[in-house]
Amino acid sequence: MENMFYSDTPHDATKASRPASKAHHNPRILLARQGFIARHLAAHRLRKHGYEVNSVTTGEAVLEALHQSDYDVLLMDVEFPDVNGILASRHIRECWREKAPRIVGRSRSPFPEDHQKIKNEGGMDVCVSRTTRDEDIAGLIKDWSRQQRPSQGSS
Secondary structure (H helix, E strand, C coil), rough: HHHHCCCCCHHHHHHHCCCCCCCCCEEEEECCCCCCHHHHHHHHHHHCCCCCCCCCCCCHHHHHHHHHHCCCEEEEEEECCCCHHHHHHHHHHHHHHHHEEEEEEEEEEHHHHHHHHHHHHCCCCCEEEECCCHHHHHHHHHHHHHHHHHHHHHC
């Protein structure tokens, strides 16, 4: 697994070999959280909004999951002991490029300036506090699902 994380090779060929996502579908979410209870509660709340949710518990597992399947959104704790969210996010942006999922980082910090710094350093779409309600994140995902990604604009 360590080789995959530090690889300089884009994973476009791997992604291209899997079936493309449906044009109109409920977003697929990869939920990366350490705490058992928090992870299961968040997955349950997101599923109530109609989202397909798969969950993992480590930064390394995030990268493995992205190699196995396409996701529209990655909702991930920033503070993982193995591969932190900033490094994982950078790697995802570099290797998956325009095929990368939208990335929502969740930080222990309550300070918006920390969230902005984490977002910028990791190339995330958004970084929020862990105290942000899952319903608020579901609303953000709903708004995103109504929009086309900038890289998916009309040709």
